[in-house]
Amino acid sequence: MKKILLVLASFQLLSSCAPFVDSPFSDQLLRPERGLNAHATSRIPNVSADGVLRIAVFSDSHQNYKELDKATYTINQTKDIDFVANLGDFTNSGYNLEYDQFIDAVEHIKHPTIMALGNHDAIGAGLQLFRKAFGPTNFHFESGGYRFIFFNSNNLETPDDFSPEWLKDAVTSSSLPVLIFSHVQLRDQDRFFGKDAILLNDVISNNKVKVIFNGHNHVYNLIMDSGTVMMQCGRVEAPGDAHWLLVEITGNNFCVKRMDTKESACETLKL
Amino acid sequence: MRNLKALIFFAVLTTSLQAPAADWRALFERAGFLGKYAIGASYEWAPEHAVSYLLGNYQIEDEDFYQSNLIYRYSRWNTDFFGHHWRPLQFGFFLVYAMNNQKYFLKSPDKYPYADYYDETALRYGVEFGTTLTFMPSRLGLGYYIRVFDNGVIANFNNSKRDLQYYISSGLSLQYLF
Numbered sequence: 001m002k003k004i005l006l007v008l009a010s011f012q013l014l015s016s017c018a019p020f021v022d023s024p025f026s027d028q029l030l031r032p033e034r035g036l037n038a039h040a041t042s043r044i045p046n047v048s049a050d051g052v053l054r055i056a057v058f059s060d061s062h063q064n065y066k067e068l069d070k071a072t073y074t075i076n077q078t079k080d081i082d083f084v085a086n087l088g089d090f091t092n093s094g095y096n097l098e099y100d101q102f103i104d105a106v107e108h109i110k111h112p113t114i115m116a117l118g119n120h121d122a123i124g125a126g127l128q129l130f131r132k133a134f135g136p137t138n139f140h141f142e143s144g145g146y147r148f149i150f151f152n153s154n155n156l157e158t159p160d161d162f163s164p165e166w167l168k169d170a171v172t173s174s175s176l177p178v179l180i181f182s183h184v185q186l187r188d189q190d191r192f193f194g195k196d197a198i199l200l201n202d203v204i205s206n207n208k209v210k211v212i213f214n215g216h217n218h219v220y221n222l223i224m225d226s227g228t229v230m231m232q233c234g235r236v237e238a239p240g241d242a243h244w245l246l247v248e249i250t251g252n253n254f255c256v257k258r259m260d261t262k263e264s265a266c267e268t269l270k271l
Numbered sequence: 272m273r274n275l276k277a278l279i280f281f282a283v284l285t286t287s288l289q290a291p292a293a294d295w296r297a298l299f300e301r302a303g304f305l306g307k308y309a310i311g312a313s314y315e316w317a318p319e320h321a322v323s324y325l326l327g328n329y330q331i332e333d334e335d336f337y338q339s340n341l342i343y344r345y346s347r348w349n350t351d352f353f354g355h356h357w358r359p360l361q362f363g364f365f366l367v368y369a370m371n372n373q374k375y376f377l378k379s380p381d382k383y384p385y386a387d388y389y390d391e392t393a394l395r396y397g398v399e400f401g402t403t404l405t406f407m408p409s410r411l412g413l414g415y416y417i418r419v420f421d422n423g424v425i426a427n428f429n430n431s432k433r434d435l436q437y438y439i440s441s442g443l444s445l446q447y448l449f
Contacts, residue, residue, distance in 0.1 A: 024304055
């Protein structure tokens with residue numbers, strides 16, 4: 001009996017080497033954090049306290065953790081950021097292991113960090129994993145005279161959770177200028193047709209909407225559309241330094257600085 | 272890559288079917304990427320070589336789904352341990368296949384803008400290391416395995432100084448040797 005107990009104890013010792021992960025396909029997370037987006041928004045101070053709204057934006061890190069580490073390091077070195085917005089695609093296949101790895105990679109960001117759902121994060125059990133770790137995919141909050149809307153634009157991956165009607169209501173019900181954060185560009189012609197495209201056009205052309213941020217296409221792009229700044233963030237992995245954006249809004253002035261090339265461009269916002 | 276995985280899958284399966292009869296084991300396994308629980312059988316056509324098939328379950332929002340698991344295991348050493356059979360270090364490859372085609376796929380579904388919009392997500396693979404002790408004369412066995420998931424190895428390869436902690440799983444196996 002002693003020998004058997006010895007063997008069992010050895011198994012117990014060995015089993016402490018690695019966690020018991022049931023399946024890569026399940027919605028089981030090893031990381032214990034829950035409701036991360038709500039926690040982050042609760043930490044956001046009055047974003048206009050110093051007269052400047054500063055947002056760090058990054059997107060499409062997928063499994064490029066080395067570049068992500070560079071981006072989070074430089075974000076941490078940057079002072080007076082009001083919050084950090086991640087525009088999604090922080091996994092390749094939406095596996096629970098990738099969610100765990102990403103949460104581990106961004107947990108040391110000092111500033112409040114809010115996540116949008118990317119299309120790659122939404123396949124498999126991704127939607128359930130996102131809700132478990134970060135919370136709802138469509139939500140908004142207000143601070144410093146702005147309404148910030150995070151919108152799930154992944155209509156093909158999460159058709160039941162995709163609601164342009166909700167987005168339009170969130171915009172029209174606001175008495176404040178609106179900034180929208182979405183993974184997919186709201187003019188994406190591969191995804192949005194008919195009624196959806198009409199609703200999203202109503203959102204883009206609504207004069208309360210000042211800036212719409214998106215990722216997904218992996219390249220930096222800044223345009224004006226119906227009086228709205230359409231700010232597309234490239235992927236984190238870039239030839240130079242890691243790609244992320246530092247956006248500063250002062251009064252009517254919108255200024256964005258690319259942190260991979262250190263080039264900056266400014267567009268005027270008509271608030 | 273998808274074709275390569277399928278080729279490996281069928282090569283292992285075909286090899287096992289052509290082998291002469293030898294030992295069988297019934298398996299009940301916990302975790303190790305094979306499912307919350309998995310049951311199946313192992314066929315050992317030589318003391319060193321075994322192939323196992325297990326059906327595992329996993330949950331999404333408390334709903335049960337199933338996955339197929341295929342393992343080839345090589346046991347270089349087979350030794351006596353106080354009258355019991357011990358395989359102190361085993362090495363193997365495993366394949367896991369999600370049988371829920373609504374969420375996981377081998378080919379990117381047509382609803383996406385173009386072919387191969389996504390890489391396949393239903394079939395993954397990895398390597399395992401383990402040890403198995405079979406108690407005699409009861410023929411009950413206990414196995415412990417550490418499995419490494421391919422997705423993590425790729426990520427580790429692409430990212431220096433990144434450890435594998437989220438891509439490794441323990442699996443505990445209860446066995447009966449027929």
